[in-house]
Amino acid sequence: RKEVEQDPGPFNVPEGATVAFNCTYSNSASQSFFWYRQDCRKEPKLLMSVYSSGNEDGRFTAQLNRASQYISLLIRDSKLSDSATYLCVVNEVGWGALIFGKGTTLSVSS
Amino acid sequence: ETGVTQSPTHLIKTRGQQVTLRCSSQSGHNTVSWYQQALGQGPQFIFQYYREEENGRGNFPPRFSGLQFPNYSSELNVNALELDDSALYLCASRLAGEGETQYFGPGTRLLVL
Numbered sequence: 676r677k678e679v680e681q682d683p684g685p686f687n688v689p690e691g692a693t694v695a696f697n698c699t700y701s702n703s704a705s706q707s708f709f710w711y712r713q714d715c716r717k718e719p720k721l722l723m724s725v726y727s728s729g730n731e732d733g734r735f736t737a738q739l740n741r742a743s744q745y746i747s748l749l750i751r752d753s754k755l756s757d758s759a760t761y762l763c764v765v766n767e768v769g770w771g772a773l774i775f776g777k778g779t780t781l782s783v784s785s
Numbered sequence: 786e787t788g789v790t791q792s793p794t795h796l797i798k799t800r801g802q803q804v805t806l807r808c809s810s811q812s813g814h815n816t817v818s819w820y821q822q823a824l825g826q827g828p829q830f831i832f833q834y835y836r837e838e839e840n841g842r843g844n845f846p847p848r849f850s851g852l853q854f855p856n857y858s859s860e861l862n863v864n865a866l867e868l869d870d871s872a873l874y875l876c877a878s879r880l881a882g883e884g885e886t887q888y889f890g891p892g893t894r895l896l897v898l
Contacts, residue, residue, distance in 0.1 A: 679827075718787075718875055718889040719828065762827050771818055771879070772841055773887060775827030 678702060681763050681776035688783055692753045696779050698746040698763030705774075707766035708739055710748045712759045713778065719762055722748075753783045787811065789878050789890035797896045803864045806893045810857040810878030817859045818887065819851060822873040834859060871897045 681698045688694050700708075708725040723730065725737040725746055736749040746763055763776040788811040798804050810817050816835045820828035830843035834853035848864040857878070863870055873894050877887035 716873075716894075718891050720889070721886060771816060771833045771835075771887075772830040772843065773818070773820075773828070773877075774830065775820075777825075777827045 678774050679763055679765055679776040681761075681779050683779070684760075685780040685782055688753055688781070690753055690755060690783055690785050692783075693749065693751045694753060694781060695750075696748045696761055696763070696781075698748075698776055700744050700746070700763075700765045700774075702765070702767055702774075703741075703744060705744075705765040705767050708746050709764040709766070709773075710735075710737055710746075711762040711764055711775075713762055714759050719775075722761070750781075753781075755783050755785060757781060758783045787888035787890065789876065789888050791874075791876055791890040791893050793893060794891070795894045795896075797898065798866050799898050800866055800868060802866050802897075803862065804866060804895065806861045806863075806874050806876075806895070808859045808861070808876030808878075808890055810859065810876070811880075811888055812857060814857060814878035814880050814888070816880070817853055817876055817878045819859075819861045820875040820877065821845070821870075822875060822892075823869075824872070828873075828875055831861070866897045868897050871895060 710722040711719040712722045713719045725739045734751045738747045760778040762778045790809045818833040819831040822828040833841040853859040873892045875892045877889045
């Protein structure tokens, strides 16, 4: 079983749509959780950290359910510029190694 | 930008050769990690260096080795290159104890023929 599993993509949505990505992780000892965004042929960039209480950054909302070992990312009012690959990431025992999911590709069209 | 740089940006090698990739971390960042990202996959953790010592390693063979220098630069060395080593190699730096945000460099794209 893969350590971090994400929805298979790609997601193709029109501008203005709401889209949700889901992710599960296998190690219950995982301590920190993130969503990274990666544009084509570029490095991953931190989109947001994910907390049990849920957190929101503008059009982006992330949720964590530790009991179900489940992480989600909701994007509202999608923009063309949101087109990218979204990577679900966990950090085990807080010592540095980030465990990445395979990524889900989002394509927003006009 | 993250302040993390990598060189070269692209590289072509043949099977059996050796390669050295370089990373310059943000000033003051004492921890650097290296990742391998194959096409269509998420990055995979290779190893981490803290204060010039390797202190964590992923599922990669010994022919993947590294060095970290006092001037916040580091190297990834790969010996006996195989076709499957073709990937984007990313380094990420952070200041241990100051949160877990890692800052990624732009990567080196390696093609092994």
